[in-house]
Amino acid sequence: MVCAAIAIASYIFGSVPWAFIIGKMNGMDIRQHGSGNVGATNVMRVLGRKWGYLCFLLDFLKGLLPLVVVKLLICHKAIAISPDVALITAAVAVVCGHVWTVFLKFKGGKGMATGGGVLVALAPYSFVCCGLAWIIFFYATRYVSVASIVAAALLPVSSYAFSMTGLWKTDTAIQIFLLVLAILAIAKHHSNIKRLISGMEHKFEKKKS
Numbered sequence: 001m002v003c004a005a006i007a008i009a010s011y012i013f014g015s016v017p018w019a020f021i022i023g024k025m026n027g028m029d030i031r032q033h034g035s036g037n038v039g040a041t042n043v044m045r046v047l048g049r050k051w052g053y054l055c056f057l058l059d060f061l062k063g064l065l066p067l068v069v070v071k072l073l074i075c076h077k078a079i080a081i082s083p084d085v086a087l088i089t090a091a092v093a094v095v096c097g098h099v100w101t102v103f104l105k106f107k108g109g110k111g112m113a114t115g116g117g118v119l120v121a122l123a124p125y126s127f128v129c130c131g132l133a134w135i136i137f138f139y140a141t142r143y144v145s146v147a148s149i150v151a152a153a154l155l156p157v158s159s160y161a162f163s164m165t166g167l168w169k170t171d172t173a174i175q176i177f178l179l180v181l182a183i184l185a186i187a188k189h190h191s192n193i194k195r196l197i198s199g200m201e202h203k204f205e206k207k208k209s
Helices: 002-015 018-025 040-047 049-075 083-099 112-122 124-141 144-165 172-187 190-198
Strands: none
Touching: 002 049, 002 083, 018 040, 018 049, 040 049, 049 083, 049 112, 083 112, 083 172, 112 124, 112 144, 112 172, 124 144, 144 172, 144 190
């Protein structure tokens, strides 16, 4: 029952489609503009930096806050299940909520910002490592997709390396989850990968507003 409650609450919280809401606040359906993706990058591309940064922050908090709440419950011994089980349940549910939101017929974003929030709670050193990789590859290529794919691929590798060196120990269950999260993130970029191979992927050009 505890796992079910955590999963349902996290999924619903993760399902809030902030990109879609922000689009509606600006009189548009974000799914009909730009890349059509319900995420911060498309919001920034279509509506400008202010709305893009806001969307990223809100999606990031979607991933972080449920795990913070679960950690607080664990610290106060308010839940009687394994900490790893509770954290992974919340993490899986909130990412699934963003990627397959119930509010948009189970079609959501790619999970990068929300996954970043989850990563801060589970493996903060890997978050920093992947974040730096994202920045480097984005400014080197100007392709958000390339930066995101590289960062996702680096996630399980960096987490394992930090765990082995003792900088940030993570249990096997969390390592497996991070690997699955990376695979999901890369899989969600399948259309971008096809466009990159064919030379049709657009470089990022944001509005100045």
